[in-house]
Amino acid sequence: MEHMGVEPGRLQFSWISSAESTKFVDVAKKVTEAVQALGPNTKFKKSK
Amino acid sequence: MSAKIDAIRQIARRLLADGAVDMVIGFKRGTLPMMNEPCFIRKAEEADRLVWDSHCGINLANYVTDRKERVAVVAKGCDSRNLVNHIIENKIKREKLVVIGVCCDGMLDKRLIAEKSREEAGAEVDAVEEANGQITVKAGALIWQAPREELLQDNCKRCRHRNPVLYDERVGEPVAEKTEDNYEDVKRIEAMSSDEKWAHFENMLSSCIRCYACRNACPLCYCPTCFVDESRPQWVGKSQDPIDIRTFHFLRAYHCAGRCTDCGSCERACPMGIPVRQFTRKLNKDCEELYGWQAGLSIDQRPALDTYSPNDPNDFIR
Amino acid sequence: MKVIHISKTEWQDGLDKARPSYGLYGPMRQGQDDPVFRRLGPGEFPEMSFKNTKMSPKELVHPQSEPLFRYTLDPNDPDHDILKEVPKDTSPKAIIAVRPCDADAFLLVRRNFDTPVYKDPYWVNAYESLTKIGLACNRACSSTAFCTTAGSGPFSDAGVDVLLVDTDDAYLARVITEKGGRFLDACGFTTPATDGEARIASLREKAEATISSSVHTDKLREQQTIDLYDASFWEDVAFACINCGTCTYSCPTCWCFDIQDETRGKQGVRMRNWDSCMYPLFTLHGSGHNPRGTKVHRVRQRFMHKLKYYVDKYQDGIQCVGCGRCIRLCPVNIDIRNVCNMMNGYTACACAAS
Numbered sequence: 001m002e003h004m005g006v007e008p009g010r011l012q013f014s015w016i017s018s019a020e021s022t023k024f025v026d027v028a029k030k031v032t033e034a035v036q037a038l039g040p041n042t043k044f045k046k047s048k
Numbered sequence: 049m050s051a052k053i054d055a056i057r058q059i060a061r062r063l064l065a066d067g068a069v070d071m072v073i074g075f076k077r078g079t080l081p082m083m084n085e086p087c088f089i090r091k092a093e094e095a096d097r098l099v100w101d102s103h104c105g106i107n108l109a110n111y112v113t114d115r116k117e118r119v120a121v122v123a124k125g126c127d128s129r130n131l132v133n134h135i136i137e138n139k140i141k142r143e144k145l146v147v148i149g150v151c152c153d154g155m156l157d158k159r160l161i162a163e164k165s166r167e168e169a170g171a172e173v174d175a176v177e178e179a180n181g182q183i184t185v186k187a188g189a190l191i192w193q194a195p196r197e198e199l200l201q202d203n204c205k206r207c208r209h210r211n212p213v214l215y216d217e218r219v220g221e222p223v224a225e226k227t228e229d230n231y232e233d234v235k236r237i238e239a240m241s242s243d244e245k246w247a248h249f250e251n252m253l254s255s256c257i258r259c260y261a262c263r264n265a266c267p268l269c270y271c272p273t274c275f276v277d278e279s280r281p282q283w284v285g286k287s288q289d290p291i292d293i294r295t296f297h298f299l300r301a302y303h304c305a306g307r308c309t310d311c312g313s314c315e316r317a318c319p320m321g322i323p324v325r326q327f328t329r330k331l332n333k334d335c336e337e338l339y340g341w342q343a344g345l346s347i348d349q350r351p352a353l354d355t356y357s358p359n360d361p362n363d364f365i366r
Numbered sequence: 367m368k369v370i371h372i373s374k375t376e377w378q379d380g381l382d383k384a385r386p387s388y389g390l391y392g393p394m395r396q397g398q399d400d401p402v403f404r405r406l407g408p409g410e411f412p413e414m415s416f417k418n419t420k421m422s423p424k425e426l427v428h429p430q431s432e433p434l435f436r437y438t439l440d441p442n443d444p445d446h447d448i449l450k451e452v453p454k455d456t457s458p459k460a461i462i463a464v465r466p467c468d469a470d471a472f473l474l475v476r477r478n479f480d481t482p483v484y485k486d487p488y489w490v491n492a493y494e495s496l497t498k499i500g501l502a503c504n505r506a507c508s509s510t511a512f513c514t515t516a517g518s519g520p521f522s523d524a525g526v527d528v529l530l531v532d533t534d535d536a537y538l539a540r541v542i543t544e545k546g547g548r549f550l551d552a553c554g555f556t557t558p559a560t561d562g563e564a565r566i567a568s569l570r571e572k573a574e575a576t577i578s579s580s581v582h583t584d585k586l587r588e589q590q591t592i593d594l595y596d597a598s599f600w601e602d603v604a605f606a607c608i609n610c611g612t613c614t615y616s617c618p619t620c621w622c623f624d625i626q627d628e629t630r631g632k633q634g635v636r637m638r639n640w641d642s643c644m645y646p647l648f649t650l651h652g653s654g655h656n657p658r659g660t661k662v663h664r665v666r667q668r669f670m671h672k673l674k675y676y677v678d679k680y681q682d683g684i685q686c687v688g689c690g691r692c693i694r695l696c697p698v699n700i701d702i703r704n705v706c707n708m709m710n711g712y713t714a715c716a717c718a719a720s
């Protein structure tokens with residue numbers, strides 16, 4: 001995705017077990033912060 | 049070249065006469081210069097239909113998918129790697145397959161030759177001949193020449209596996225192999241900024257007519273229903289919206305990750321001349337750098353994306 | 367018929383004069399490749415020295431993706447759940463330098479969209495807004511062109527409103543319809559040509575002699591449909607096919623389409639997209655059954671439609687104008703000329719014996 005021009009950080013991968021609730025919360029927070037910092041997605045978005 | 053044709057015909061004749069296979073898949077002479085048509089023969093006496101030359105770029109592994117007969121197939125290095133893929137992915141049984149491996153010198157780039165002829169002679173290609181590593185092209189009133197190596201398909205120039213990796217019968221003597229692909233084409237794009245990358249692919253895909261020739265020419269694409277054809281749910285829109293077109297192209301590439309042999313069929317098939325390998329080659333490079341993996345070299349090894357290793361280079365998965 | 371003389375020095379000025387009353391479309395080159403038809407911007411002029419465009423101009427009347435309706439599913443909107451027609455631009459347009467084969471193709475496609483019983487408003491309105499200024503081919507565009515035996519030809523004027531003939535320093539413009547005459551008037555082209563018809567006839571003869579490729583179609587009508595359908599050659603013909611849609615998308619006479627709704631959030635659009643008999647979704651029934659479920663079925667459908675069903679239904683030749691695009695662009699070299707000749711020359715008994 002980054003290779004075709006989506007900004008680094010907009011797409012993130014994590015491996016979280018169903019037992020790792022705190023990790024899930026941490027990752028969700030981190031992803032939200034990272035994406036908020038990037039702002040709205042302007043490229044990979046249908047216009048109509 | 050004609051020695052290879054003789055050998056292919058002889059092998060095909062023998063396999064069919066002995067009843068070792070039900071059909072032989074190879075190439076027959078096309079109706080246009082630089083074109084041969086994939087074909088099958090079922091009788092030994094039809095063996096003379098088969099030909100071989102520098103215009104056999106279509107990947108014949110695409111034609112054995114899910115075949116129930118005992119099949120012999122003429123295979124270049126890349127085709128043989130896709131046959132390995134097929135065996136690993138249960139698309140064909142090894143015991144029903146006879147591989148007629150052809151040591152390949154690389155295939156000529158029909159688009160490049162047509163473009164050069166158009167530039168130099170303003171004419172269509174009438175004939176292409178080769179002797180001693182030199183290609184002679186007749187186009188209208190003009191005849192032009194160039195060294196064979198310069199007119200090869202880009203993937204053939206980079207190829208490291210021209211000799212078949214799996215075969216039961218071999219045609220031709222093994223050729224010397226390159227040891228490295230510098231991936232400078234991929235690196236050039238990697239060096240761009242996000243905006244430049246986005247613009248680069250937007251421009252590249254602007255002429256796409258969404259005919260799916262790239263997908264259909266690829267031996268890896270055998271899903272009963274492709275994600276672009278699914279309507280419940282509809283994963284991707286079917287119009288000419290540029291985002292839908294891009295989604296098709298990058299997902300097609302993802303579905304080939306760790307499986308692509310860079311045979312060049314997709315690019316060769318594209319009627320608009322879009323260099324679609326730019327997507328798959330990035331993933332080939334990643335697979336090689338991260339996992340030391342090149343697809344289709346051995347039937348005994350599981351593909352990179354088919355195995356879990358505690359040493360996986362990505363930390364999110366550990 | 368009237369023939370107008372247009373010297374090349376007055377050509378561009380004339381087009382400029384027509385711009386206020388016509389949207390101009392013409393072939394434009396992008397890089398080295400064959401040109402494509404598109405709307406000409408201010409100061410842009412059509413490429414006039416080309417063989418033929420890569421894709422056919424059918425897209426100007428039957429776009430690959432065409433929005434028909436928009437709708438909203440938002441219950442707070444007074445128009446919710448109502449299909450609202452998408453406004454179309456039906457102002458006069460002129461397509462410059464359309465090749466005779468492609469212009470003839472519009473007439474073939476018209477049989478499908480414009481009948482006494484059914485008139486497809488999208489196609490008909492777009493078609494009627496168009497004035498077609500043809501450009502005759504002084505020589506064969508390609509060794510794959512077989513227009514002269516496919517009911518068309520390098521100087522065919524059946525489908526155009528004006529036929530331009532390039533005589534190096536000028537164009538001879540043969541006025542075929544009143545619509546065409548009006549366009550030439552708008553350009554201010556009024557000088558009658560001396561010896562116009564005679565010069566066109568001589569160039570036509572030379573041009574037709576350069577078409578080296580042909581098909582035989584004389585026996586297609588008398589062939590039994592069921593014999594052709596069951597002919598033994600289909601497996602062989604279809605084998606190489608990869609079922610991409612290149613042949614049908616590049617074909618000026620293929621008209622099949624599919625209608626799709628695309629909804630995002632509460633807003634949606636109903637659009638029609640080109641379909642192709644090469645695709646697995648083509649004629650797929652709601653039940654899941656597809657009468658054309660395999661590659662052999664699909665390939666046979668393409669050729670039977672063009673070369674037998676159409677021939678029988680309209681009794682006016684084949685559904686093909688011989689432009690040769692499908693032959694040039696096919697990635698695996700399936701050649702309609704061979705298939706046509708095979709169908710034309712087929713004898714069921716000889717085949718059963720072999």
